[in-house]
Structure formats: C-alpha cells, structure tokens
Amino acid sequence: MPFEARIAAGPDVRVVCQQNTALAEMLEAALAQGCRGVVSFGTAGGLVDALRPGTWVVARRVLSETECFETDEDWSRALCRALPGASYGDLAGVASPVVQAQAKHALHQASGAVAADMESHIVGRLAAQRGLPFAVCRVVIDPAERSLPEAALAGLRADGSTDVWAVLRSLARHPGQFPGLLRLAGDARRARRAMIAGRRSLGRGFAYCRA
Incomplete structure (x- = not known):
C-alpha cells in the first residue's frame, strides 16, 4: 500500500510498491538493476488469536499452496533483535x-x-530465483478472530489505495458494517504507529547484516 511504501523508504532502500501479479513484473525490473537482499515489508492478517494489531511478525518461512521459501536466518535474527516483541x-x-475469521x-x-499476506511469496520466489537473501517483517493489521467488513474490501483499489466512494456505497447498502469498519480503522492506526516506530529501529538497509 502507498502508506507502507512511504514508511519503508530510507537510505540504501529501493521501494517497490504493487500487489500480486503486477508486483512480480515491477520487482523483476528492480532486481535486474542489482541489490544485496530483498525484504517484504508491510501489513499482514493475523491467523492466531495471540497476535494483536500492531504486533510485528518476522517470517521463518513463507508458504504458498505449492511453494516454501526459507528466509535468511542471520537477517531474520537481526530483524528480531531490532523489533523487540516480534513473533x-x-x-x-x-x-x-x-x-472471514x-x-x-x-x-x-x-x-x-501465524499470519498471511498477498506479496511475500512473490518476493520470496523472485529472491530465490536470483539467489538473493530474503527476509520478511510485517505488522498485523487485522486479528484472527475478526472478520473484515465488506466495505473495507470494496474500497481497496488494485494499487492498494482507498476508494472512499466505494466504501460509502458499500456502507449505504449495508450500514450494519459501520462498527466493524471503525474497529478496523483503529486497528490500522495501531499497525501504522508500530510500522513507523519499527522502521526507525530497523535503520539503514533494514538491519541487513551481511558484508
């Protein structure tokens, strides 16, 4: 999402902000220009009740239906040290x-x-193809026990930005979503604050620790 990209930006970092299939094309072009490692950064949905909104998750592996991508162990340890309390x-x-919950x-x-997102497996696949170190640090935005309101998805554009009119149209059709949408907005604020604070802790190059 655009706000994730703004938070991720910093020295020694090139940000690629896109979703799903378009992400692969953009990331391939960026990797062709050279880099030392690839990190998947942003938000994720919680899959276990213990992970509350604003909790960091550092991935040990990324699993899709047919693939498994190991993250770089040393880099992941460095991320955990920089993000106290990370799962x-x-x-x-x-x-x-x-x-749905x-x-x-x-x-x-x-x-x-313990969490899920729509980009990390794509990032992991491209990193593996190029033999690059790969890491994931994500912040939980919606907890496992809470279903997402339809309005939140209706307002999500392909580039990750929000279509406010689509949200309002969905609310007009189903006004009972409003309390759930307010809860999600509160969760998103907590996740955003955690991302900003954590990004400062990660410092230059996302705590990348190889020579």
Whole structure:
C-alpha cells in the first residue's frame, strides 16, 4: 500500500510498491538493476488469536499452496533483535485477502502459519530465483478472530489505495458494517504507529547484516 511504501523508504532502500501479479513484473525490473537482499515489508492478517494489531511478525518461512521459501536466518535474527516483541514464525502467502475469521483459523490449522499476506511469496520466489537473501517483517493489521467488513474490501483499489466512494456505497447498502469498519480503522492506526516506530529501529538497509 502507498502508506507502507512511504514508511519503508530510507537510505540504501529501493521501494517497490504493487500487489500480486503486477508486483512480480515491477520487482523483476528492480532486481535486474542489482541489490544485496530483498525484504517484504508491510501489513499482514493475523491467523492466531495471540497476535494483536500492531504486533510485528518476522517470517521463518513463507508458504504458498505449492511453494516454501526459507528466509535468511542471520537477517531474520537481526530483524528480531531490532523489533523487540516480534513473533517469529511461518507466514502464508495468499492470492486474495483472508476475510472471514473461520477462514483465518482454518488457514492456520492447515499451514501452521501465524499470519498471511498477498506479496511475500512473490518476493520470496523472485529472491530465490536470483539467489538473493530474503527476509520478511510485517505488522498485523487485522486479528484472527475478526472478520473484515465488506466495505473495507470494496474500497481497496488494485494499487492498494482507498476508494472512499466505494466504501460509502458499500456502507449505504449495508450500514450494519459501520462498527466493524471503525474497529478496523483503529486497528490500522495501531499497525501504522508500530510500522513507523519499527522502521526507525530497523535503520539503514533494514538491519541487513551481511558484508
């Protein structure tokens, strides 16, 4: 999302901000110009109840339906040191948002992953193809026990920005979503604050620790 890209930016960092299939094309072009490592940074959906909004997750592995990508162990340790309280575990790469609480718990049971996002498996695949160190640090934005309101998804554009009119149209059709949308907005504020503070802690180059 654009706000994630703004937070991620800094010295020794090139930010690629896009979703799903368009991400692969943009990231391939960036990697062709050379880099020392690739990190997937942003928000994620929680899959276990213990992970509250604003909690950091550092991935040990990224799992999709057919693939598994190991993260760089040394880099991941450095991320955990820079982000006290971060949860270290597997992350699920999904093609679309995991919306319902039941589906979140089912994905955890099936995969063992503690959180999910739609980009990390794409980043991991391209990093593996080029033999580059790969790491993931993500902040939980929606907890496992909470289903996402339809309005939140209706307002999500392909580039990650928000279509306010689409949100309002969805609310007009189903006004009962409003309390859930307010809760999600509060969760998003907590996640954003955690991302800003954590990004400062990660410093130059996202705590990359190889010579």
